[in-house]
Amino acid sequence: MSPRIGVVTFPGSLDDRDAARAVRRAGADPVALWHGEADLLGVDAVVLPGGFSYGDYLRCGAIARFAPVMTALVDAAGNGLPVLGICNGFQILCESHLLPGALTRNQHLHFRNRDQRLRIDANTTAWTGAYEPGDVITVPVKNGEGCYVADPATLAQLEGEGRIVARYVEGNPNGSLHDIAGIANEAGNVVGLMPHPEHAVDQLTGPSEDGLGLFTSVLKHLARVAA
Amino acid sequence: MARVVVDVMLKPEILDPQGQAVARALPSLGIEGVTGVRIGKHVEIEFDGEPDLERAQQIADRLLANPVIEDFTVRAG
Numbered sequence: 001m002s003p004r005i006g007v008v009t010f011p012g013s014l015d016d017r018d019a020a021r022a023v024r025r026a027g028a029d030p031v032a033l034w035h036g037e038a039d040l041l042g043v044d045a046v047v048l049p050g051g052f053s054y055g056d057y058l059r060c061g062a063i064a065r066f067a068p069v070m071t072a073l074v075d076a077a078g079n080g081l082p083v084l085g086i087c088n089g090f091q092i093l094c095e096s097h098l099l100p101g102a103l104t105r106n107q108h109l110h111f112r113n114r115d116q117r118l119r120i121d122a123n124t125t126a127w128t129g130a131y132e133p134g135d136v137i138t139v140p141v142k143n144g145e146g147c148y149v150a151d152p153a154t155l156a157q158l159e160g161e162g163r164i165v166a167r168y169v170e171g172n173p174n175g176s177l178h179d180i181a182g183i184a185n186e187a188g189n190v191v192g193l194m195p196h197p198e199h200a201v202d203q204l205t206g207p208s209e210d211g212l213g214l215f216t217s218v219l220k221h222l223a224r225v226a227a
Numbered sequence: 228m229a230r231v232v233v234d235v236m237l238k239p240e241i242l243d244p245q246g247q248a249v250a251r252a253l254p255s256l257g258i259e260g261v262t263g264v265r266i267g268k269h270v271e272i273e274f275d276g277e278p279d280l281e282r283a284q285q286i287a288d289r290l291l292a293n294p295v296i297e298d299f300t301v302r303a304g
Contacts, residue, residue, distance in 0.1 A: 058291070059293055102295040104237075104241065106244070109245070151295075
């Protein structure tokens with residue numbers, strides 16, 4: 001049986017369908033999860049997709065954090081469930097304290113929407129095992145509040161523990177500290193990524209198929225955990 | 228009125244590009260000599276009955292402010 005990967009829809013999620021499509025293309029079965037249900041339906045991993053949950057009111061991800069599905073997700077993530085937060089999903093993971101730091105307004109105040117080069121720096125997470133450290137990939141980035149900030153001690157810890165999963169190369173689109181595009185939690189099962197790998201899984205609709213590796217990585221991870 | 232006011236500001240070390248953009252616009256209004264502008268949120272909470280500073284503190288701490296990047300103050304309004 002193929003692994004089942006949940007994709008959460010919040011009011012204002014935009015990229016849930018693309019995330020589900022990427023999951024299917026990677027060889028897993030996508031399962032739609034609803035923000036209002038504190039039930040993960042027994043899925044093997046979860047993707048929090050991009051968009052503008054609850055209109056991004058107050059702060060991006062601040063209100064989504066209190067959705068019933070997040071209560072279940074925070075517990076499951078603590079028990080090792082692989083979770084990938086993309087863009088707004090990354091913001092929700094930070095607001096939920098599953099990942100350290102915060103995402104703030106792009107330094108130049110402009111919304112950035114372009115194809116972005118990223119370097120994968122850590123392949124020890126549940127979501128990046130299909131890459132080699134140093135691989136440079138091209139995926140779309142589209143955000144207005146993607147500037148990653150954290151205090152110097154947290155940044156030093158992330159660097160020291162190899163938890164910076166991906167960095168912007170050939171131009172930082174939002175002013176993120178240390179060119180951070182994505183980070184992982186200590187255990188490596190929770191990853192937040194500002195750019196959008198789910199939009200780069202098919203040459204017909206994206207700039208590359210480079211993003212598919214995030215989704216095939218988690219299947220590899222699940223197979224290893226089950227073995 | 229049972230109003231409590233919560234003011235949320237970005238911590239001093241966090242860059243405030245919105246405030247910077249406002250500061251940069253001031254010379255075009257003919258205003259000189261402003262060395263900094265920082266923008267925050269002013270939240271008015273109406274309670275049923277007495278203003279409840281303790282609950283307002285909880286609301287601010289859990290929802291209105293993100294302690295990673297923001298500080299807040301709570302006062303009776």
